[in-house]
Amino acid sequence: MTDMAESESDVSTDVSALPMLSHSVSYTSIQKPPFVVSVIGSGNWGTTVAKIIAENTRENPLLFEQKVRMWVYEEEFEGSNLSDIINTEHVNKKYLPGIKLPDNLVAVPDLLEAVQYSNILIFNIPHQHLEKILSQLRGNIDPRARAISCLKGLRVNLDGVELLPDIIQDALGIHCGVLAGANLAQEVAEQRFSETTVGYPLPADYKPGDVDHTVLYTLFHRPYFHVHVIEDIAGISCAGALKNIIAISVGFVEGLEWGDNAKAAMLRRGLLEMIKFGRKFFPGCLVSSFTEESAGVADLFTTCTGGRNFKLAKIMAQTGKSAHEVEKEILNGQSAQGLITAKEIHELIKNKGCEEEFPLFETTYQILFHGVRIGILPYMLENKWSISKPNYSS
Amino acid sequence: MTDMAESESDVSTDVSALPMLSHSVSYTSIQKPPFVVSVIGSGNWGTTVAKIIAENTRENPLLFEQKVRMWVYEEEFEGSNLSDIINTEHVNKKYLPGIKLPDNLVAVPDLLEAVQYSNILIFNIPHQHLEKILSQLRGNIDPRARAISCLKGLRVNLDGVELLPDIIQDALGIHCGVLAGANLAQEVAEQRFSETTVGYPLPADYKPGDVDHTVLYTLFHRPYFHVHVIEDIAGISCAGALKNIIAISVGFVEGLEWGDNAKAAMLRRGLLEMIKFGRKFFPGCLVSSFTEESAGVADLFTTCTGGRNFKLAKIMAQTGKSAHEVEKEILNGQSAQGLITAKEIHELIKNKGCEEEFPLFETTYQILFHGVRIGILPYMLENKWSISKPNYSS
Numbered sequence: 001m002t003d004m005a006e007s008e009s010d011v012s013t014d015v016s017a018l019p020m021l022s023h024s025v026s027y028t029s030i031q032k033p034p035f036v037v038s039v040i041g042s043g044n045w046g047t048t049v050a051k052i053i054a055e056n057t058r059e060n061p062l063l064f065e066q067k068v069r070m071w072v073y074e075e076e077f078e079g080s081n082l083s084d085i086i087n088t089e090h091v092n093k094k095y096l097p098g099i100k101l102p103d104n105l106v107a108v109p110d111l112l113e114a115v116q117y118s119n120i121l122i123f124n125i126p127h128q129h130l131e132k133i134l135s136q137l138r139g140n141i142d143p144r145a146r147a148i149s150c151l152k153g154l155r156v157n158l159d160g161v162e163l164l165p166d167i168i169q170d171a172l173g174i175h176c177g178v179l180a181g182a183n184l185a186q187e188v189a190e191q192r193f194s195e196t197t198v199g200y201p202l203p204a205d206y207k208p209g210d211v212d213h214t215v216l217y218t219l220f221h222r223p224y225f226h227v228h229v230i231e232d233i234a235g236i237s238c239a240g241a242l243k244n245i246i247a248i249s250v251g252f253v254e255g256l257e258w259g260d261n262a263k264a265a266m267l268r269r270g271l272l273e274m275i276k277f278g279r280k281f282f283p284g285c286l287v288s289s290f291t292e293e294s295a296g297v298a299d300l301f302t303t304c305t306g307g308r309n310f311k312l313a314k315i316m317a318q319t320g321k322s323a324h325e326v327e328k329e330i331l332n333g334q335s336a337q338g339l340i341t342a343k344e345i346h347e348l349i350k351n352k353g354c355e356e357e358f359p360l361f362e363t364t365y366q367i368l369f370h371g372v373r374i375g376i377l378p379y380m381l382e383n384k385w386s387i388s389k390p391n392y393s394s
Numbered sequence: 395m396t397d398m399a400e401s402e403s404d405v406s407t408d409v410s411a412l413p414m415l416s417h418s419v420s421y422t423s424i425q426k427p428p429f430v431v432s433v434i435g436s437g438n439w440g441t442t443v444a445k446i447i448a449e450n451t452r453e454n455p456l457l458f459e460q461k462v463r464m465w466v467y468e469e470e471f472e473g474s475n476l477s478d479i480i481n482t483e484h485v486n487k488k489y490l491p492g493i494k495l496p497d498n499l500v501a502v503p504d505l506l507e508a509v510q511y512s513n514i515l516i517f518n519i520p521h522q523h524l525e526k527i528l529s530q531l532r533g534n535i536d537p538r539a540r541a542i543s544c545l546k547g548l549r550v551n552l553d554g555v556e557l558l559p560d561i562i563q564d565a566l567g568i569h570c571g572v573l574a575g576a577n578l579a580q581e582v583a584e585q586r587f588s589e590t591t592v593g594y595p596l597p598a599d600y601k602p603g604d605v606d607h608t609v610l611y612t613l614f615h616r617p618y619f620h621v622h623v624i625e626d627i628a629g630i631s632c633a634g635a636l637k638n639i640i641a642i643s644v645g646f647v648e649g650l651e652w653g654d655n656a657k658a659a660m661l662r663r664g665l666l667e668m669i670k671f672g673r674k675f676f677p678g679c680l681v682s683s684f685t686e687e688s689a690g691v692a693d694l695f696t697t698c699t700g701g702r703n704f705k706l707a708k709i710m711a712q713t714g715k716s717a718h719e720v721e722k723e724i725l726n727g728q729s730a731q732g733l734i735t736a737k738e739i740h741e742l743i744k745n746k747g748c749e750e751e752f753p754l755f756e757t758t759y760q761i762l763f764h765g766v767r768i769g770i771l772p773y774m775l776e777n778k779w780s781i782s783k784p785n786y787s788s
Contacts, residue, residue, distance in 0.1 A: 182658035193647070193772040194655035195662065223772065226659070253587075260700065261588035264576035264692035265620070268589065272686060291685035292666060298658035301695060306654065378587040378617060 032209040033063045037219065038118040039070040040133060041150075042086070042107065045185040046070070046124035047096040049150055052188070052222055053122065054105035060218055071114035072107040083107035099189045112140045120211060120219070123168060123176075124150040130164065134171040146211040147176035148198065153337070154241040156344035158351045161281045163237045165199075175203035178233050179220065180240045181294035182302040191224040197295035199233040228293065234282035235289025239274055239296045242361070243303045244338030245345065246270030249364045251310040252374045255317025267304050269360045269381055271297065276357060277345075309338035316368075323368045342368055426603040427457045431613065432512040433464040434527060435544075436480070436501065439579040440464070440518035441490040443544055446582070446616055447516065448499035454612055465508035466501040477501035493583045506534045514605060514613070517562060517570075518544040524558065528565040540605040541570040542592065547731070548635040550738035552745045555675045557631045559593075569597035572627050573614065574634045575688035576696040585618040591689035593627040622687060628676035629683025633668055633690045636755070637697045638732030639739065640664030643758045645704040646768045649711025661698050663754045663775055665691065670751060671739075703732035710762075717762045736762055 037057060039050040050070040057064035072083045077094045085093050086107035090100060108114035111133070115121055119142065125133055130151065147168055155162040165176040177200030188194050198216050206212070213229040221227040230236075249266040253259075271290060278285045290296040304310060308331060315326045323339055346365040349355045355362045363380040366372040431451060433444040444464040451458035466477045471488045479487050480501035484494060502508035505527070509515060513536060519527055524545065541562055549556040559570040575590030582588050592610050600606070607623040615621040624630075643660040647653075665684060672679045684690040698704060702725060709720045717733055740759040743749045749756045757774040760766040 182655050182662075184653065184655055187653040187655045192652045192656055193659060194653075195659040223776070226772070226776065258586045259578065259581040259588075260696045261576050261578055261581045262586055264696045265587060265589040265688065267695055268576075268686070268688055268692040271691065275686075287685075288681075291681075291691070292662070292669075294659065294662060297665065297685070297691060298662040301661055302654045302658045305699065378620070382617070382620065 033215075034061065034065045035063065035119040035211065035215065036065040036117055037068050037120045037122065038115045039068065039122040039124060040111070040115065041124035042070050042072040042082075042092060042095065043124070043126070044092075044095045044189070045150060045183070047092040047099075047101070048185045048189040049122060049124055049179070049220075050105050051099065051101050052225055053219055054102040055222060056219055058102060058104050063215065063218055066104045068105050069108045069114045069118070070105060071111050072109050074109035081109070083109045096185075096189055111136055115141050115145075118142060119145050121145055121147040121174070122150060122179075123147060127151055127153055127164070130167065134168065137172055141172060141174065143173055145174050146203070147172070147174050148179050148200070148216070149176055150179045152180070152240050153341070154237055156241075156341070156348050158347055161238075161348065163233055163282075165233050165237070177201075177216070178236050180236050180299065182298040183294075184302070188225060191222075193224050193226075195226045195228070195294040195298065196220065197236055197289075197293040198227055198229045199231065199236040199289075199295075200229060201231040201233065230286075230289060230293065232284075232286045232289040234285035235278050235287075236293065236295040238278040238282065238285065239290050239293075239299065241341055242270070242274045242277060242345070243300045244309045244336075245342045245361050245364050246274070246300060247303045247307060247309040248313040248336075248338045248342065248368065249360055249377065250304040251313025252317045252364075252367065252377070254310070255314035256374060263304070265381075266360065266377075267300065270304075271300060273358050273360050274300075277361075280354070280357070308334065308336045312336045312339070317374055322371075339368060427609075428455065428459045429457065429513040429605065429609065430459040430511055431462050431514045431516065432509045433462065433516045433518060434505070434509065435518035435520075436464050436466040436476075436486060436489065437518070437520070438486075438489045438583070439544060439577075441486040441493075441495070442579045442583040443516060443518055443573070443614075444499050445493065445495050446619055447613055448496040449616060450613055452496060452498050457609065457612055460498045462499050463502045463508045463512070464499060465505050466503050468503035475503070477503045490579075490583055505530055509535050509539075512536060513539050515539055515541040515568070516544060516573075517541060521545055521547055521558070524561065528562065531566055535566060535568065537567055539568050540597070541566070541568050542573050542594070542610070543570055544573045546574070546634050547735070548631055550635075550735070550742050552741055555632075555742065557627055557676075559627050559631070569599075571595070571610070572630050574630050574693065576692040577688075578696070582619060585616075587618050587620075589620040589622070589688040589692065590614065591630055591683075591687040592621055592623045593625065593630040593683075593689075594623060595625040595627065624680075624683060624687065626678075626680045626683040628679035629672050630687065630689040632672040632676065632679065633684050633687075633693065635735055636664070636668045636671060636739070637694045638703045638730075639736045639755050639758050640668070640694060641697045641701060641703040642707040642730075642732045642736065642762065643754055643771065644698040645707025646711045646758075646761065646771070648704070649708040650768060657698070659775075660754065660771075661694060664698075665694060667752050667754050668694075671755075674748070674751070702728065702730045706730045706733070711768055716765075733762060 037053055039046060050068060054068040057066050057068055075082050082094055090103055149165045149168055151164045165178050168176040179196060179198045181196030183194055183196055200216055216229050217227050250263050253262045253266055275287055275290045312326050315330055316323060327336060342365045345361050349358055359380045363377055367374055431447055433440060444462060448462040451460050451462055469476050476488055484497055543559045543562055545558045559572050562570040571594030573590060573592045577588055577590055594610055610623050611621050644657050647656045647660055669681055669684045706720050709724055710717060721730055736759045739755050743752055753774045757771055761768055
């Protein structure tokens with residue numbers, strides 16, 4: 001891997017006709033347009049985001065290098081390499097079948113080749129692969145690059161909460177933001193109207209010409225995909241993780257047929273606990289990120305009206321089966337993220353002695369893992385749940 | 395109508411066993427407990443709220459006179475007077491069949507008799523009957539009484555917006571708050587878990603012992619009906635009216651099968667326009683009333699997942715029929731409140747020259763009444779909707 005021109009000769013003939021990286025690149029230069037963008041990950045959301053980006057780089061040649069490289073974990077699909085399929089047929093047949101991709105989007109199976117000379121790295125891989133990818137990238141990227149994480153969730157342990165963009169930032173030494181919203185990948189890929197939120201505080205070493213809110217807006221916004229750029233990474237990240245617990249509580253209520261009022265009540269109480277959690281563990285995060293952003297209230301709305309967590313809880317309530325039984329029987333071995341998050345959050349808030357501030361999260365955990373009956377939820381939400389501390393009020 | 399003891403002799407034998415008003419009453423006394431409570435209106439929501447109140451007055455005899463009078467617009471049902479049915483069978487067979495009412499809830503067909511000596515008046519009648527009821531009450535109530543309006547909506551005209559509690563207050567000279575939330579009446583009546591919001595700023599002539607947030611909480615809160623008391627009447631009222639326009643926009647998107655992302659986007663954008671509208675016409679109203687209260691985000695969630703406005707818009711989108719055709723054919727002559735509100739709000743914001751600040755409301759109006767196609771919504775939400783003012787941004 002020496003320079004882009006050589007590395008590209010390995011790719012299919014279709015791709016060889018693409019524009020080469022047109023500006024002079026150097027690891028020590030100040031960030032300035034046109035920016036070179038790489039997407040790390042090519043699942044259904046990764047490919048969808050890469051499609052959006054490639055549409056925008058083509059329309060904004062002064063701001064972006066048109067060619068967008070997408071790292072593909074190479075695998076065989078119907079007798080061919082997935083990267084070859086993407087580069088010749090311009091469809092990710094395995095993870096996003098039926099969606100035509102722009103021909104300036106190039107699949108690259110070599111991770112380091114995919115990111116070489118990039119100024120903007122978009123992370124879009126499953127959470128559990130992050131460590132490995134980061135260790136491969138360490139020392140092999142432009143140290144002045146900027147990053148956006150499209151990964152879901154938080155890293156929670158007994159002592160606290162880490163944001164995934166901070167983990168990326170700490171591992172690679174590059175400034176990292178986040179993108180999240182009410183974004184079912186298939187709908188976005190089909191160009192059905194959606195909105196999203198990008199969280200990106202300007203870095204301490206920001207200088208004019210560097211990646212800023214306008215650059216990110218231009219990179220992600222499409223007529224069918226509306227972008228709002230804010231500064232609050234923590235609020236977006238907390239909302240994205242905690243929504244799954246709330247979807248479970250709403251699913252319980254749905255399964256017991258308590259009605260629309262009760263579902264709305266769970267959603268509302270969940271939203272308040274989200275905000276309380278965010279503000280407790282990340283004092284700088286903003287209430288409006290939860291209440292006014294696509295990554296907040298809109299994503300919560302979507303998550304609480306369907307999806308795996310909602311469905312698992314609904315079936316638990318209908319059948320009386322345990323969470324793990326339902327997960328095994330109904331979800332075909334797929335895990336419901338809300339189960340893991342509910343447990344992690346319980347362990348954290350118990351360790352911190354603040355379970356009583358989060359009666360919805362805590363009661364949902366107790367129902368999921370300790371056979372507490374769902375009917376106790378309204379009682380818990382009145383903050384009468386702790387017999388040992390009867391005078392508690394939030 | 396001379397005093398309570400005489401008037402009660404007209405009511406059925408069951409009721410004669412009820413406790414009489416037990417404290418000395420006078421129109422000139424300072425407000426103090428026990429408070430006498432009357433409910434004006436006995437539709438399904440009126441009867442449901444009266445049921446809640448009667449449950450609470452019975453449990454809190456030091457704070458409230460146990461007997462709760464509910465004014466019933468007298469009509470015949472299955473050969474009997476509705477008030478007699480309620481007082482003998484303790485069921486409102488016409489408007490809330492199948493729900494047992496507490497026997498300390500007494501139906502009174504005479505409006506002035508129903509409110510005599512009352513300290514707390516709960517208004518729960520259809521919007522269109524308000525003027526007439528107010529003119530009958532004027533001069534015939536305790537001038538120191540306090541009121542809560544459970545009526546929906548706003549009074550909108552070309553020059554501005556009036557809050558219904560203010561209309562009650564101006565007509566009767568009594569301080570008036572509001573109660574609203576994600577409250578489908580039937581679910582509350584069946585004691586399925588719900589939440590609500592009460593808006594009640596303390597009046598200027600408040601003195602200790604008067605109706606306050608604790609009194610109102612105790613009057614309305616039940617284990618199955620959780621109450622949050624705040625001060626912001628305007629926020630609650632605006633949310634209650636404007637949600638119906640948003641439900642129409644979500645219904646359009648549902649009818650065109652744009653998917654969950656788009657529905658969440660409409661809800662979110664609608665929420666933002668609600669807030670903007672509230673703050674514009676009532677600068678003192680709080681963002682949190684919209685984003686954190688049952689009367690705000692929770693009621694919006696419920697309204698946008700079902701109900702008459704959502705359904706009307708969905709069918710319009712599916713069939714291409716006009717709003718009025720759908721209203722006539724599908725809703726059995728019932729009106730969709732969102733249609734009226736969309737038109738009233740359009741006329742107001744047009745008159746004020748601020749349509750461009752409310753692209754969702756305005757575009758929804760244009761689709762409803764002027765045959766604009768639904769597909770233009772995303773474009774409108776990018777604030778490119780006005781050709782004459784291309785540089786507009788919100």
